[in-house]
Amino acid sequence: MAIVILSLSLGVLYQAAVGATRNARVAAEYSRAIVIAESVLADSLSPMTNDLSIQGQFEDIRWSASTRELPVEGPSDSDLNSANPLLLLEVRVTWGDEDRPRALALSTVIAGQVDQ
């Protein structure tokens, strides 16, 4: 009986230790993914990126960045938007295996290229 209780207790403790280790690893992966996302965001701030669609990989972390014109409502705003468009820049970072994929996304608004 004592052995059964001991084995159950150790099993629970073991699961807790494995879970804590996994959580620490996932937190570290998120930290790396955020650094990548912020770097891609900084690298994509050029105003000449109206139709940006790029992707890449750092170790086992994949990233992609794209821009699309931000729709602005109202006639006067539309005129302004066509003259100097605002773009939504989105950066998406994915990693992990197929069973447990992980992802994060950052976005910002940048000034688009003005057509001459």
Next chain:
Amino acid sequence: MTLVEVMVASVVFAMVMLATITAMRTFATSYERIVAAGAEANVLREVSHFLRESLRNAVAESSNFRGDKRQLMWLAPLDRAGSAGGLQHMRLRRQGDELILSFAPYDSERPQGEEPPWGDFVADYPLIRDVQRFELAYKMEADSAWVGAAIHTLADGNEADQVPWEIRISIETSSSVWPPILVHPDAVVVER
């Protein structure tokens, strides 16, 4: 109590002790891994956040910015780090296995070209303690290639320091290769 009972009890006791010790050792190893992974993630988060924020706020004056492959000097406001605060010259470079951040307070009366008094007021601070590789690169214009020095060529053919469009910081520690830290300075102007 017979001899057989004593032996059975001893074997059971030995098994229980073995299981307990093995479990304790596993927990100790797991704890060390968690602490190490947490510390490494913390350093990555803090260093990348600090460098990104500070370099984004770098003052856009060529006289207060200098960068090559191995070290970077810039002027930026600093909230407070130790006893350093306000507008500070900062210098990032590798010294041995450490990535060192040096401070020198901004002095508007200091002659241009004179080296700031690094470390005279605030001691150097090691940002990372086990650096194996540290390299800087610069993109001088949005669509230009990465180069190893933040300089541009003047019309007369001479070269001068210039705050770049983008800065890339590559760091490798003994345990991992960091993702490159890319920063786009915001061209901050200081009113005097």
